[in-house]
Amino acid sequence: MLLDQYEKDGLFFNMNFKEAAGAGLSAYRGEFILKEGEVGDAQGRRKPPSEIMKHSILLCGADKIKFASGCLDELAQLGLVIEKFKSGLAADTLAVFFVVNIGKPMLIEAEGATLAVVPMTEGLAWNELMEMTGLEKGDFKGQGSGEKVVTLYDAVKGLKLKGDKVSLADALTQTIVVKREARGPV
Numbered sequence: 001m002l003l004d005q006y007e008k009d010g011l012f013f014n015m016n017f018k019e020a021a022g023a024g025l026s027a028y029r030g031e032f033i034l035k036e037g038e039v040g041d042a043q044g045r046r047k048p049p050s051e052i053m054k055h056s057i058l059l060c061g062a063d064k065i066k067f068a069s070g071c072l073d074e075l076a077q078l079g080l081v082i083e084k085f086k087s088g089l090a091a092d093t094l095a096v097f098f099v100v101n102i103g104k105p106m107l108i109e110a111e112g113a114t115l116a117v118v119p120m121t122e123g124l125a126w127n128e129l130m131e132m133t134g135l136e137k138g139d140f141k142g143q144g145s146g147e148k149v150v151t152l153y154d155a156v157k158g159l160k161l162k163g164d165k166v167s168l169a170d171a172l173t174q175t176i177v178v179k180r181e182a183r184g185p186v
Contacts, residue, residue, distance in 0.1 A: 014030050025150065032084070037050055038050075054071040057152070068094075071097070078108065094153065096115075133155035
């Protein structure tokens with residue numbers, strides 16, 4: 001299974017779960033390592049990853065990605081996502097990534113798949129996808145974790161993802177500077 005290979009390669013970080021989702025599929029939620037940390041000592045242990053995709057959601061078959069989503073701080077990280085996923089991407093891969101430093105949605109062709117990128121400064125990929133599809137907590141009642149990912153995937157398949165079709169290189173010229181509000185005790 002493709003998720004087993006990603007796990008063997010050490011690409012899972014802060015894993016919530018990885019489990020079977022039925023029909024030969026497996027699901028993962030957690031963070032996905034895009035760029036490993038430097039080797040930190042003589043035993044080869046690594047420092048924390050330097051680049052991650054936050055709030056990752058993956059649904060994979062034996063060798064192809066059916067559904068992928070997550071949050072990226074910068075559109076430039078999408079190049080790292082494509083590099084990590086390139087052997088698993090296919091024409092029927094459904095991918096929606098939420099990116100902080102873009103001002104409008106775009107559709108980016110990569111490795112035969114169309115990757116939707118959606119602007120978002122705060123939030124979780126799961127919650128945003130639930131809002132986009134109109135799903136509610138009750139729609140997942142009684143389901144296991146993997147089944148919930150399949151339910152979300154089926155709902156996202158029904159969306160008409162919007163945005164200009166552009167290459168990654170063109171998309172990178174359309175990034176914006178985002179200022180986040182600091183929160184905390186006063």
